[in-house]
Amino acid sequence: MTGEKNQWSRRRFLKATGTAGLGALMAPVNRLATAAETPTRVPTRPFGKTGVDVPILSLGGMFNIASNQLMMRQAMRWGVTYWDTADCYQRGSEKGIGKFFDKYPQDRQKVFLVSKSDARDPDGMIKLLNRSLKRMNTNYIDLYFLHSVKRIGELDDEIKSWADKQKAAGKIRFFGFSTHRNMEECLLAGAKLDWIDGIMMTYNYRLMHTKGMKRAVDACVKAGIGLTAMKTQGGGSVRTDTDTEIEMAGRFLEKGFTDAQAKLRAVWQNPNIASICSQMPNMSILMSNIAAAVDKTELSVRDTQLLKRYAQETQSDYCTGCTNICQSAIKENIPIGDVMRYLMYCRSYGDRHYAMSEFNKIPEKIRIRLAKTDYSNAEQRCPQKMAIGRLMKEAIQELS
Numbered sequence: 001m002t003g004e005k006n007q008w009s010r011r012r013f014l015k016a017t018g019t020a021g022l023g024a025l026m027a028p029v030n031r032l033a034t035a036a037e038t039p040t041r042v043p044t045r046p047f048g049k050t051g052v053d054v055p056i057l058s059l060g061g062m063f064n065i066a067s068n069q070l071m072m073r074q075a076m077r078w079g080v081t082y083w084d085t086a087d088c089y090q091r092g093s094e095k096g097i098g099k100f101f102d103k104y105p106q107d108r109q110k111v112f113l114v115s116k117s118d119a120r121d122p123d124g125m126i127k128l129l130n131r132s133l134k135r136m137n138t139n140y141i142d143l144y145f146l147h148s149v150k151r152i153g154e155l156d157d158e159i160k161s162w163a164d165k166q167k168a169a170g171k172i173r174f175f176g177f178s179t180h181r182n183m184e185e186c187l188l189a190g191a192k193l194d195w196i197d198g199i200m201m202t203y204n205y206r207l208m209h210t211k212g213m214k215r216a217v218d219a220c221v222k223a224g225i226g227l228t229a230m231k232t233q234g235g236g237s238v239r240t241d242t243d244t245e246i247e248m249a250g251r252f253l254e255k256g257f258t259d260a261q262a263k264l265r266a267v268w269q270n271p272n273i274a275s276i277c278s279q280m281p282n283m284s285i286l287m288s289n290i291a292a293a294v295d296k297t298e299l300s301v302r303d304t305q306l307l308k309r310y311a312q313e314t315q316s317d318y319c320t321g322c323t324n325i326c327q328s329a330i331k332e333n334i335p336i337g338d339v340m341r342y343l344m345y346c347r348s349y350g351d352r353h354y355a356m357s358e359f360n361k362i363p364e365k366i367r368i369r370l371a372k373t374d375y376s377n378a379e380q381r382c383p384q385k386m387a388i389g390r391l392m393k394e395a396i397q398e399l400s
């Protein structure tokens with residue numbers, strides 16, 4: 001992939017798509033024909049020391065890709081050529097990508113393809129890697145992640161040898177990990193491993209300004225590790241019922257952004273983030289995100305301050321994944337961070353189906369203990385002041 005120069009401003013993009021404003025991004029799909037003819041391309045950034053330039057917007061593949069082939073085609077045209085999936089993503093994510101490459105084999109080389117392994121042992125990992133390759137109709141994956149790493153000890157010498165072997169065999173080009181838990185620690189320690197090429201981590205306007213996260217990102221950049229941000233919406237849309245939210249909404253509207261677009265722009269303002277991985281299960285979200293990606297309007301200091309203030313005012317609504325704090329404060333082995341994430345999928349992303357399927361993978365005996373455990377110590381230590389006990393009970397009601 002080359003760093004094709006962005007030729008179109010966001011406003012021209014909107015004009016080209018026949019839309020007059022953000023509301024019109026909900027336009028019927030047939031109106032996209034005009035956009036398909038435009039030279040609009042998402043800008044690119046270097047991905048660490050890999051030598052690859054990736055689009056700053058990547059397509060999170062946790063949706064029914066098989067039924068959205070036209071949208072994938074359009075994503076290609078707009079330069080969204082970094083696709084992220086995982087062996088465990090449901091709704092035929094990998095198979096949908098395979099269907100696409102079956103029909104458009106010439107596009108395979110244009111895509112920076114990422115998949116992930118839930119297994120932690122070499123035998124399990126090779127089985128999953130081979131299955132992913134078969135499902136996706138390809139003989140290599142550009143970047144292969146160990147999925148959802150919670151502590152750096154998971155990346156041991158055995159995993160390193162495995163990654164080296166698969167690189168030598170040409171099955172993967174680069175290796176790294178994704179992390180939703182204890183991100184700062186995982187990034188800092190990952191930066192010390194010279195065999196890690198890329199990391200995808202939860203990163204958004206709530207987390208990006210902390211000293212710990214800044215230090216962790218700097219360490220990875222210094223080590224030449226490519227960074228992809230995920231969960232950039234920081235827990236869903238603003239509710240627009242406090243002074244901060246109303247002021248923020250007004251300012252963003254003046255700039256022509258929705259709050260979702262402003263949150264993307266906040267992350268892109270850090271040039272060290274190579275790409276944002278965003279779930280874009282339909283054309284409206286894809287277009288809205290592309291519109292934000294091609295815009296050159298910077299958020300002002302005041303905009304950033306407002307986002308920070310909003311993050312502070314709503315901190316008890318957002319779990320930052322620092323599970324080493326809360327889970328070590330209770331006697332029971334309860335995956336608090338995982339349950340918080342499933343609640344977020346359900347409440348903020350509206351993906352109840354996925355949230356329920358993941359929640360119900362928690363062994364039954366642990367789910368039973370969820371409601372009975374005393375979380376008072378954990379609540380006292382939680383930096384976000386989350387009502388952990390209440391949320392665990394609500395998770396049982398909503399997701400069982």
Ligand code: SF4
Nearest residue numbers: 319320322323326382
């Ligand atoms: S519940 Fe609190 S302490 Fe636990 S992971 Fe979330 S933010 Fe961190």
